[in-house]
Amino acid sequence: MIGTKTLMTIAFLCGATVALASTEKMISQKGKVFSESELTIKVGDTLVFVNDDAIAHNVLSMSAGNQFNLGSIKPGNSTPVTFKAAGDVQILCAMHPSMRMKVKVTD
Amino acid sequence: MHGTRTIIGLAAGAAFFAVLAGVVVTRSFATAVVGETRTFAVTKAVDATTEKLRADYKRPKIIPFPKDNPYTAEKAALGKTLFFDSRLSSGNLLSCASCHSPAYGWGDGQPVGVGHLMNKLKRRSPSIINAAYAQIFMWDGRAGSLEEQALGPIQADVEMAMPIKDLLVKLNAIAEYKPLFDAAFPGKGITPDTIAHAIATYERTVISGRAPFDSWIDGDEKAISAEAKRGFVLFNTKGQCHTCHSGWNFTDDSFHDIGLKTSDPGRGKFLEGIPKAMHAFKTPGLREVTRRGPYMHNGSMATLEQIIEHYDHAGEERESRSDLIFPLKLSKQDKSDLVAFLKTLTSDVDPTTVPVLPR
DSSP states (O other): OOOOOOEEOOOOOTTOOOEEEEEEEEEEOGGGSOSOSEEEEETTOEEEEEEOSSSOBOOEEOOTTSOEEOOOBOTTEEEEEEOOSOEEEEEEOSSSTTOEEEEEEEO | OOOEEEEEEEOSTTOOOOOOSOEEEEOOBTTBEEOEEEEOOOOOOOOOOHHHHHHHTOOOSSOOOOTTSOOOHHHHHHHHHHHTOGGGSTTSOOOHHHHSBGGGTTBOSSSSOBOGGGOBOSSOOOOOTTGGGOSSBSTTOOBSSHHHHHHHHHHOTTTTOOOHHHHHHHHHTSTTHHHHHHHHSTTTOSOHHHHHHHHHHHHHTOOOOOOHHHHHHTTOTTSSOHHHHHHHHHHHTTTOGGGTSOTTTTOOSOEEBOOOSOOOOBGGGTOTTOGGGTTBEEOOOOTTGGGSOSBSTTOOBOSHHHHHHHHHHTOOOOTTBOTTOOOOOOOHHHHHHHHHHHHTTOOOOOOOOOOOOOO
């Protein structure tokens, strides 16, 4: 349903013309499993957590520099998270503790 | 199925201009930047065939032991001795087995546990059956390993009320314990870690017996009744039981609010800001289920029939209640079939021998 796409976005904010390139990757939560167990991304990259399961999920990181908590995410919702600091990030669903993934964020 | 997409944009500072529709809410927490939530339609999975379902319930062939606490016979033997030794409590009356007794499906048969000085606890003593396969422990998930869990009740003032320092002194004074620890943990002595590792190793050997259901899963069509077979299909379809009681051990090892009348925050105590964690408790496995009553985290239901009635009506409607809990509209026959199926999960278990304790 959610495949590989290339998206060109042009935003004009405050008259700035600084070009940035970042990647955005979809992470499915179907069947109480994150679609990736380990992943390496760069600072500034975005993971979009897609709840395509039948039940609510949570996505949580307590890893220093990249903490976030998406609360309860109902089925049929997706939320992007942009990682701002280099380091290893442990991500889990607080309601389904077997749902875990590791993200290595590099400079 | 899910790929990578590249965004090339023009931006200033950390600002990001979203162009995708369906925006619901924006949240931010600490240093990672949380963007805007979008909605989409979810396609429900098609029900699997009975044959496919049967494959999902096959018993595993091995017991998993963690790398940092591998199985040894000496460790399991010491763990069993400690598990049944009431001197691990300050009053010398309560052992681990007092609340996790093989006589009651490794629980205690009470609505809630009873601890030091007959203190009534707030929750039912959970069975330790098949704990080897769990990844998180206690009704609210506050222990991340069996080793961590093992020392909790020993030290809790309302349970066994035994300060760990005092326990070390006590066990060191029981001469016959020393060779058991030496055999299990050469050179390490009696420490909180060796006590916890031994008890956890023993607990991992407590596995549910082979039940009629397992014989049916393996192909013996006569092992369970037609009523139970209908119950199995209902369990995995209309009854929706499988969405939490999944796999051969019948648990997803996760936390759900099933709509019980309770003021206990459960998992929510540790996860503020996550509404679905409130009143959520860990899904118990269903192996040996007829020996494990009374049921629920608070022992509020005495029979399997009461439980099915609860799920049929979905309990209390509230924000925290799981999305998987909704009125099922089960018929009288459906309910009877489900109970018949659940009864096939109990084995003809062999009696458990109790160790002679060191002196």
